[in-house]
Amino acid sequence: KAGVTQTPRYLIKTRGQQVTLSCSPISGHRSVSWYQQTPGQGLQFLFEYFSETQRNKGNFPGRFSGRQFSNSRSEMNVSTLELGDSALYLCASSPAGTSYEQYFGPGTRLTVT
């Protein structure tokens, strides 16, 4: 089975712009979660989607949003980018609703200048 894929792998944006990141889960996995990794804050949970519905949300401002499509692919969007949004954004998929092993993609490295 192919692993979790994320596109693009690298992105450079200017402060104030918006960005959309994409994640394709492992085939058959219905849950997709997003995480932000920074040197200062470590890995932090953004949100989880399951069956096209946001099921859980971390403590991030409303500028961070996401969605999931019927084929389980997910996108996250960050509007009005700030310098502090520079980070590695990771998505993870798991096979069913609860308490399963999470499999991570390679991440998208976002740099905001």
Place this chain on the structure above:
Amino acid sequence: KQEVTQIPAALSVPEGENLVLNCSFTDSAIYNLQWFRQDPGKGLTSLLLIQSSQREQTSGRLNASLDKSSGRSTLYIAASQPGDSATYLCAVTGLQTGANNLFFGTGTRLTVIP
């Protein structure tokens, strides 16, 4: 709020040594605990998953234990190799916060010297 701590932050050992990485968490109401490794600039690779009802899991040279009541887990690596050099992260999911919301520790950076 769940807090996860990993000690030590960095560890350097000669090849062939056995080693133990530690992880502690403040809220014992967890679904499971997962250990990952992360190579520089890369995503996370899952190593072991321990459900809250289990005490340990083994995969090859790796053995992870879980003591839920004391909020502790250890990852034992036997006969370390240079290829084991990476950052090791533990993460828990909480009964209150959702089974797919991982709370991560800050990691232990392991260097295995040939």
